[in-house]
Amino acid sequence: MAEIVPYGDTAGDGMVQLSFTLPVPADGRAREIGLEFLRRNGLREPQIVHIGAADREMAFFVAYAKAAHGVDPEAVQGSEVEAPALGFTEVNALIERELGRKIVVVGAAIETDAHTVGIDAIMNMKGFAGDYGLERYPWIEAVNLGAQVPCERLLREAQERSADAILVSQVVTQKQVHARQLTKLVDLLEAEGVRDRYLLVCGGPRLSNTFAKELGYDAGFGPGSTPSTVAGWIAQELIARGRPV
Amino acid sequence: MAEIVPYGDTAGDGMVQLSFTLPVPADGRAREIGLEFLRRNGLREPQIVHIGAADREMAFFVAYAKAAHGVDPEAVQGSEVEAPALGFTEVNALIERELGRKIVVVGAAIETDAHTVGIDAIMNMKGFAGDYGLERYPWIEAVNLGAQVPCERLLREAQERSADAILVSQVVTQKQVHARQLTKLVDLLEAEGVRDRYLLVCGGPRLSNTFAKELGYDAGFGPGSTPSTVAGWIAQELIARGRPV
Amino acid sequence: MSLDLDRGLTEEAFALADSIAAPIMEFAVAHTTVTIERTVARLFGVDGVDELGVPLPNVLVDALGPGLPGGLALPLAEACITRNASPQQVAEALAAGDATLGSDPDVAPEARELAARLAREADRRIVAQRGRRDELIAEHGDPETPWLYVIVATGNIHEDARQAQAAARAGADVVAVIRSTAQSLLDYVPYGETTEGFGGTFATQANFRRVRAALDDLMPEVGRYLRLTNYASGLCMPEIAACGALERLDLMLNDSMYGILFRDINPERTFCDQYVSRMINGRAGIIINTGEDNYLTTSAGHESGHTVVASTLINRALALAAGIPEPQIGLGHAFEIDPDRPGQIMEEWALALLIRELFPRCPIKYMPPTKHVTGDIFRTHAIGSMFNLVGVATGQHIQLLSILTEAVHTPFLADRLLAIQDARRVFEAARPLRDSLAPVPGGPLELRAQGVLADAVELLHRVDDAGMFDAIAEGWFADTPRPRDGGRGREGVAERGPGYVNPFLELWEPQLAGWASG
């Protein structure tokens, strides 16, 4: 397939909107500095449509410009987790039929992260947006350890319960703290030589499946994920891996 | 001076915000396509923070990323029109003292453009944001021809009134119609061999001084311009050019 | 939400508006214009252009000569009879230089009959489209108010159609195709599907049809009737109204003064044209939308609320006089006070509520902030959201959505999407406010509304005394003075002479409920 470019007013115009702050005063020279900044970053026909003073020596810009490059969607690898479109009942039936035993899942918001609403949405009874959480699945044993759980403790719990999958939530991303903490868990699993024993899954609003895989996870779930998708993926994956009962 | 980069959360982080629409469905592959689009346009560490369906085959993205290039403000040429910071009284006094006669100014919104609020703000009695318009200046004779004035008519009026300056407003910019119409006027003046007789000034919300100069104008006034700045610049420029009385 | 309005004052306001409308109507019914005559041609089925691209209705009316003696209907019908041809064939022959417009007294009675028959046929087509609309509404459902009204303006009718569909999928109820700059100054209606325009797309009958079909196709998918809009105002009001009637537009911008004030069209011309165009809109079941919002772009919004109110009253009187019933009179007003002005939101709320209460049966149309928004698209978006709140809390009927890039460019696909999403959210989230909050008696909002009404009545008194033509010449509306004999298109106005025949007027005028009594 051919390259596509952004669609603003009409097909093929390539228009993108930008906003940014430069450490210069919002004076008569700001516009040209902003335009030059955009040109240097390869943007074509830039227009600055707003300049506001964000401080004495700080100018906030709103701009429109044409992107110089398109993208060929066919050539792009990677996507969100592809899970079977199964509901609560189907997933349970699948586990019962194919595995014949409960799947054990241990989850937590790890290290410094205290945001539990995301992992709770996936794991707790109540679930998310009308979709029941894993705790409610008769064929899943779900243990949610809550907030700020050190990696060491999470691993210990997983080992003690012979978990099939470890679920990790990371919400705070400032200064890449999530990447560091997620990597810490992978390192720990590898150091203990148990990485292959678990499906390792992470989730959070700033995570993508591709990024999760780069970090060494089996899957990553982004914003708006639902429990049934997660459950469906885990069940499917365990079955595919032919995990012994 | 050194290069500067955008300031998002902290100095030097280079963060910019973008939004754009790509003609792809807002499905599980959209995020990676959006990220790849940003990377291909040279943006670093792109994050897609929102994907919305703008149509069946249209996805709207909001993104943050780091700009790959900074800009050296010192190296940037061009700026808004630099006019003396004179008020109504000073400008009149200056004209009286240095030229000793009224300046004649003819203005219009030309060709297809019917937006007169901008040129009225500069020329009519009432003015703009509490700053009187040129008509009120005792030492300026200001003739506002209004909307949708053909270039030919504007030139004829300028000639008949022996104008010193021609003021042109252009507001509609879709498909570069303003550039075409502004160029038409310059071409006409040059064809008639009278380009040098007039200070040629344009204005409008999407115009900049630099762009105006590229098109062959003496100055261009952007959004928020005030009558006294325009009057001050015209007076100063006529004096500098030593125009005979 | 309800204001404590002085009944005496509101009755005075309506009576004054009727009195102001009367002399205008007297002028209108005594005159015709080139575009009114071209409308006859169009409704007789004449379409297409000659080899120079001149529309055939123009070719016919040009052939009629200055003064438009007797109107086009009879000479055209005579030519049809003499040549045993359709009006279209006559027009084509005329364009080719093979025919003249007959003035053959022998066939006159027959011609009158033919003209009357052609008019009845046209009327049936119009009424059929009206019926079709009713059917489709019954089938697909009518959206809740405020209707979400968006514009498309790419210049290319095919892109417009695509974006109209995208908007409808996102939740738009009404789609307007903005016209290319300066079309309103053309003394003809362009022809065919067009793909080049600036700031908008040409209003042509074929373009109407193109987008109409795109929306009709989508109704089963979106599960509601989708309305289409275009602009009548300009030098061709009745012709465009006729195109709209034939192609089942649902709303049309049709203001009795817009052309005068904002396009420098001659006042006499406009008053004749608006009358006939409105008669057609009325017959077609089309909701007209007036353009009072525009006043606040050339005058200061917080000072000119009363001119908006006065104008809506006059526009309504003139619409009733053209036979349009109140449920089709979409009076316009706007959220257009400088947002940096202290108290702005309260003042906007007051005006919106005032218009709502003055015209409880009219599908009033609320226009978004435009003039005081800037390239700060975040600010514009937030101001637009406030506009949506006021719209739903005061029970507006048609809400033209605010676009975050209003001060930048004609709306991008995604700009419109953001507008629709905001309106949907705010309308649902704030709908119960209308029954939840009431103006405090004597509070700032109620006082503001009462003050604006009082000022409007005062202005109406002055207009009534001066007469409408003089009031306009004085610049009392939109701060834009327009003399009665100035502006474009006056040469196209002619007295309806004693022999003047217009079978459409014969058909429709008697049905008017008697404009003088409003």
Next chain:
Amino acid sequence: MSLDLDRGLTEEAFALADSIAAPIMEFAVAHTTVTIERTVARLFGVDGVDELGVPLPNVLVDALGPGLPGGLALPLAEACITRNASPQQVAEALAAGDATLGSDPDVAPEARELAARLAREADRRIVAQRGRRDELIAEHGDPETPWLYVIVATGNIHEDARQAQAAARAGADVVAVIRSTAQSLLDYVPYGETTEGFGGTFATQANFRRVRAALDDLMPEVGRYLRLTNYASGLCMPEIAACGALERLDLMLNDSMYGILFRDINPERTFCDQYVSRMINGRAGIIINTGEDNYLTTSAGHESGHTVVASTLINRALALAAGIPEPQIGLGHAFEIDPDRPGQIMEEWALALLIRELFPRCPIKYMPPTKHVTGDIFRTHAIGSMFNLVGVATGQHIQLLSILTEAVHTPFLADRLLAIQDARRVFEAARPLRDSLAPVPGGPLELRAQGVLADAVELLHRVDDAGMFDAIAEGWFADTPRPRDGGRGREGVAERGPGYVNPFLELWEPQLAGWASG
């Protein structure tokens, strides 16, 4: 704007809250904690860290040993006397292994006197800062309400100071420096100016001083008093309150349950700590801010309004019991119902008005939408603008501004600017709404407010019956069950034994108006 609230019901609500607070206060006055004792050290002037980076107040209290026999004041004073040294010198010597905490009965009477004198000195410093605040307000002026409250959260105190200044120049009235993740779980207060933090910057006394100075410097330029805020809640409530008192913070987040519910801190620990920290806040003239907004992040906003109301009543009762007068009790609540829920804006308006009317003398703090906003920054910005409208229309006192990137990252410099500009505009534009609109009696908004109040009273009854510890263990607040003996920091709680001495309590407790009677 005023709701027709049932006076009987509101009085019942206040009485129930007092009754619920009583057993908590009984527990609090009978216990001390490690951080309460460290607070004594801090107020005695002890600061700094040992060579391992352990804060000297911790070194001292660790030396006291488990059970905190008798409290720190006497042993420390005794050591001072025996060594003829200041508390700081004693602490340094202790850290170096050169000293022990004395328990020398000979000097006991002298030590009691020294302790009392040191406490009076500390009190004078606190009162002096309070006086300085009053002076500066008199000199530079106090902003109109709603105050514009923004957060900075870069992790680096110097960037924070710079951004605080930028925000103040743009119009912010209150600046909060958000703490680094998980600081509240540290059982010590970090030391010195810090430049590394995640999601925020460490709360240290030096950091307080750094931003305080940045804001003080700017007051002449911006022409108003600039308020500074930080967080007391966590494992070190009274210590941080002491630092805040000494560095002239103006507001402090201080919730009687936040640590329990959202940081899994032991309930007994928190109830003791909140009591002493509030006593200090009260003395320092600092406005406390409670954190009811957080409930709506773990519970559904439209279902849990009554838990917010119940909690504000309890928080108020506990604040009064700690000697804080109403003008310093900044009860928190939030605009946190799902914006896609029909009627959301009406329901938010109802809750905001209810809180306003229940606590007319409290500087109530209104928290922005956070949980239901998304990466669609345009939508978030518009929702924030609506929050600003409701804030000013219902007369909120402190408005924590909504940031368009709430769901994305801690606020960028420009994000905060956009928030401030929106708030300034909306506050000015909508201010007169408060006197313009009133709830329709029996309308949806009034019914909603009355319903939430009734549910709150019902919940208070249940809490009163069960007792607070059990109510929390049941998960009645924030849908988060916390057992009395669970959570962090319980080992740091000890009974105030018979020999317990705390000269600050001796100074401040008798001034309390008698908490049991509210």
